[in-house]
Amino acid sequence: MHAPHQFAFVPGSLPLSKDLSYKVIWTMSEKIEILLNGKREQISTGSSIKSLLKDLGLKEGQVAVEVNRQIIRRDDWPTYSLEPGDSVEIVHFVGGGDRQCQMNW
């Protein structure tokens, strides 16, 4: 639904009335859009997987991460930097025996 250059909400950014053009340039250079668990999300430019997990408040020990369908080993999380348009999947274990959840991805 987003237009590609839509404003992102940036906490602490200048009020709109002051300098709109400045804000647009600033926002575009600081944020990139990725597909995160199937949803479009804005994240900081240069985010590594490690920093993304930290920003999301997830414990590293309990998740696995795929980028564009490739599993990224946890040793590589600090150095793997995310690019605009990357499709990121973060999964974890949930209750399950045989089959109780619907596949949705």
Added chain:
Amino acid sequence: MSDELVIGSRKFRSRLIVGTGKYASLALMREAIESSGAEMVTVAVRRVDLSDKSQESFLSYIDQDRTTILPNTAGCYTAEEAIRYARLAREAGLSELIKLEVIGDEKTLFPDNEELLKATKVLVKEGFIVLPYTNDDPVVCKKLEDVGAAAVMPLGAPIGSGLGIQNMNNIRIIRETVRVPIIVDAGVGTASDAAIAMELGVDGVLMNTGIAGATDPIKMARAMKLAVEAGRLAYLAGRIPRKLYASASSPLEGVLA
């Protein structure tokens, strides 16, 4: 005498494996697992719900010091999907154990044996300890063993049906056909079903709905624990042959004239 279930290099004193789905609460799940005495529990791999951070506490309800996590590929319909889930599970859990499910039909949840074999082959090559959920078909079980499955998990009846062991002959034939451990997976509705499975000589029983769906899951978990133990003991003890007519237990000598 120790009588352990051996899967790969892991040894288990309990022959009951339980699922962690369908419980009303995580606290109830924890209590039921404890009551079952199970040392291995199955879990599913799913997307983290980023809008609900409370979800991540699931694993904290499982005592990982005494419980082995057995991730499954539940919900997968192709070898490719199942392989993807297995790889993610290994990365998340740092263990090579995988309960492989490749479903072929939505209504019965019967396995797709062709895809199952394909996925088993690939995952065994990648170093996984593969436990495939399969039909109660001795030929398929043998093929799975031949491509390197660490155990076979034939169903007793359709998943969640509670119908018990539908084809005892097949389970017995599977026992004679494969050397790897056999774990009857799915179909157990009550304690006697689990005991019957064990009496047939299988190495273990896996269940979820039979416990989680009971009116009192904690009590049923204990019933299943006892049933699996009883069935195992009865198998080891060697039952008497079935006869059509009576044979008296008391001596005929010394009866009053």
